[in-house]
Amino acid sequence: PHGGHCWGHVSSIDLVHWRHHPPALTPTPDSPEVGIFSGNCFVNKKGEATMLYHGVNAGNCIATSSDKDLNIWKKLPNNPIIPNPPPGSPYASWDPHGWLENDTYYAIFGGTRPAIFKANELDKWEYVGDLFAHGIQGVDINEDVSCPDLFKLGNKHVLVCISHRLGCRYYVGEWKNEQFYPEFHEKMSWVDNAFFAPETLEDNRGRRILWTWIFDGLKDETLKARGWSGTMSLPRLLWSGEDNTLRMCPIEELSILRYNPRRLDNFTIKADSELCMKDIYGNSFELNIEMIPNSADQFGVKVFCSPDGEEQTVIFYDSTDKKIKIDTTNSGLGEGPKSIEGGPFELRSDEPLNLHIFVDRSVVEVFANNRQAVMRRVYPTRKDSQNVLLFSYGGDTKVKFIEAWDMTPSNPY
CATH class of the missing domain: 2.60.120.560 (Exo-inulinase; domain 1)
Structure with a gap:
């Protein structure tokens, strides 16, 4: 039935105190998905906020907003933009991350064989090929890539993601020729996967800031009894070190x-x-x-x-x-x-x-x-x-x- 996972919506002027808005994206009887899973938001060619997300039981979908408070969203009528493919396909319509590069939209579709898609218009996407140009020592090339987020940091590109087995992790490398060329891989969670589901943004000061979802580590019956679950990590400022690995510290706003x-x-x-x-x-x-x-x-x-x-x-x-x-x-x-x-x-x-x-x-x-x-x-x-x-x-x-x-x-x- 409809009414499963949805996207909440909060806003802040200081990254510390947050205002709750109505939920931004919810599954509805007239939409193909029965829940809203991971994705990201970027600005499209018209200057509209554009959410690219995974629609449960449907595939990857898009919604846009021109509302200044981002409270009103319109799903594309032809969602999903890429339906869930049949078994044996070279990609999955799973955990997307999209962006506009020059005049072309690109998207990473996650999974055990993460892929690149591109489009000239938001409702017309085509498969390009594998995300990774090659493997890298220390991690299997087929390790699950979910909750991906690709961005430029210093003179390199960084791909933060999870695998459901390992938790949060990142690659450093180059995005070129419509593929990612990894040079380095590091975990951000080691003994288990409790540091999970990263998302980043670049703020109005040009800072790259990371959040993750922190698992509770409690029994299901305990979580149900207390009535809530899920905590976000502190926002972390990220930058690139001389060795091109990530540097990180808590944002200065926490001092208030x-x-x-x-x-x-x-x-x-x-x-x-x-x-x-x-x-x-x-x-x-x-x-x-x-x-x-x-x-x-x-x-x-x-x-x-x-x-x-x-x-x-x-x-x-x-x-x-x-x-x-x-x-x-x-x-x-x-x-x-x-x-x-x-x-x-x-x-x-x-x-x-x-x-x-x-x-x-x-x-x-x-x-x-x-x-x-x-x-x-x-x-x-x-x-x-x-x-x-x-x-x-x-x-x-x-x-x-x-x-x-x-x-x-x-x-x-």
Whole structure:
């Protein structure tokens, strides 16, 4: 029946506080789809906002809007623009991403064999061929590409996407001759696929900003009982490093949520010890820490700590594995992911570690030296799991500074 998944609609002037609009796209009895899945929005030749989306049980579809608030959308009468093809076809009409290049519309159609389509008019599309010009080491060329988003960053093109198995990931390469030539591939979720479904935009300042969907990691019956599911990640600013890999940090606008600032400077954590931050605690705060290791094997910060250590979420640099990690093995006594997430990250010789950490009730996001980021969902069960501790194992660690702010809610709920 009609009435399944739809596209919500929110708007913001600061990327922090959001206004809810009526749903933008919904399945209706007079449209071919029974649900609205992933896609993107771009501006067409007439200057109209154009949504290219997957219509469930139909294929990829288009809707346009010339309404200044984007509240009114018109679906193309000939949707789907490309119906779901029969088995054995060289493409799937799945998870599209479209754009206007010169006078030609292009679109990526996702799937295990992602494809390129093009058109001169929005209702007349033709198959071009495979998206990828060749494979690349470290990932199968037939790895599922869903929620694709292709954009120019620096002097390269970046393709962010998911596979349903791996979660969020990205390629760096070149878009030319109507194909993508990948040169590098990296994951953005490692132990599981909980960092999912990326979307980016370029704002009016020319910044490339990324969001993702963060999985809950809870049982279905728990989600149904609480009546809601799904959380968006913090918006991340993306740019290209000298090595053409992604650099990332939280957007500067998040600082408007700060209050109750605290700071400590220049102290040392002795080897194999922990230090409780007496004035820093809670379940909704931002930390900025710079640490200089001596010979420590592991060092970092613990959040959501109970006084006896029964519950704790551990954020640290592992110098042996050369990863930035979040250990949620003991984050809660009940449900929630119990694992160690770890993103590849190596400190250079004499390079300090900068950890920019956002703790927001069940979400922990960590940014390391603007070169890597890791995320976890956590569900502490004890009311006294509020403490923050710094630690150093295997050697001393100097803390150049630690800054902390409480965070005010960005919405009234």
